[in-house]
Amino acid sequence: TLDQHWEMHVGRAAGGQRIVQLVDQTGNYAAERMRVDFVANASHELRTPLASILGYIETLGDEKAGADPEVRARFLKIMFDEARRMQRLVEDLISLSRIEAEKYRLPDRAVDLAALIGEVRSELFDAQDVRSNDIVATLESAVPPVIGDRAQLSQMLHNLIGNAMKYGRANTPVAVKLWRDPAGMVRISVTDEGEGIAPEHVPRLTERFYRVDPGRSRAAGGTGLGLAIVKHIVERHRGRLDVASIVGTGTTITVMLPAHIPAQADPVIKR
Numbered sequence: 001t002l003d004q005h006w007e008m009h010v011g012r013a014a015g016g017q018r019i020v021q022l023v024d025q026t027g028n029y030a031a032e033r034m035r036v037d038f039v040a041n042a043s044h045e046l047r048t049p050l051a052s053i054l055g056y057i058e059t060l061g062d063e064k065a066g067a068d069p070e071v072r073a074r075f076l077k078i079m080f081d082e083a084r085r086m087q088r089l090v091e092d093l094i095s096l097s098r099i100e101a102e103k104y105r106l107p108d109r110a111v112d113l114a115a116l117i118g119e120v121r122s123e124l125f126d127a128q129d130v131r132s133n134d135i136v137a138t139l140e141s142a143v144p145p146v147i148g149d150r151a152q153l154s155q156m157l158h159n160l161i162g163n164a165m166k167y168g169r170a171n172t173p174v175a176v177k178l179w180r181d182p183a184g185m186v187r188i189s190v191t192d193e194g195e196g197i198a199p200e201h202v203p204r205l206t207e208r209f210y211r212v213d214p215g216r217s218r219a220a221g222g223t224g225l226g227l228a229i230v231k232h233i234v235e236r237h238r239g240r241l242d243v244a245s246i247v248g249t250g251t252t253i254t255v256m257l258p259a260h261i262p263a264q265a266d267p268v269i270k271r
Ligand code: ADP
Pocket: 159, 163, 164, 167, 168, 192, 194, 195, 196, 197, 205, 206, 210, 211, 212, 213, 217, 218, 221, 222, 223, 224, 225, 226, 227, 228, 251
């Protein structure tokens, strides 16, 4: 098919026979194309705020505009917001490449998710400026810890709960649940009462820079990398991610992680 890439190698064996080898490079081509797209997207995302900052600096340098304190204050605020946007993007790019670099190193600590959810909940709740989403946590007791990387799991919760607050309606609660399912996996779900996500977008949400509504994402300060980061963290923890959404009603994102079962102490053998 058109999506297939084969490489042909022609050579001669020791006995003089011709050897033709066909190597399937489809996977490598797809990976290479993704890498090129990613660099192009990231550069574009940085270029836009940078151009805006440079434009405002130029205008402020102009004597008339620069002398008006009201104009100055307004322009400085815009420049500050644009610089913050670039900072968030650069921080997310760094996170993403760190998590990817650690892909093959299994996390090795027991992490108590109930405590971590409590921490992230108060951090996000306190950071709200205008919107007022309550974060209601329902934590089943006696949920075992997971084997994890605490900082990464914290970032995962920040991104999921942060999205629920960004895309949930104002003054509606965000529900966070923690429980152990019958298969022994630890599950965390984050539910919002927002506009929901149409089914055709769901499979693409964890792609880098994929946004359902780019204008809305940018206005809310999104980088388009939040769920890509979540996906990488979940994969590194040998977990799974599930998105259930109803347009007009809301979204529930569930993460399933393997429980940490402490090694049994060696049984004492009595004779
Ligand atoms: P962003 O920084 O744009 O929020 P994410 O990677 O976190 O990037 O999410 C990708 C896109 O998925 C968002 O732009 C948004 O369109 C959609 N999305 C994510 N979470 C939700 C949610 N809880 N409700 C509705 N849409 C969501």
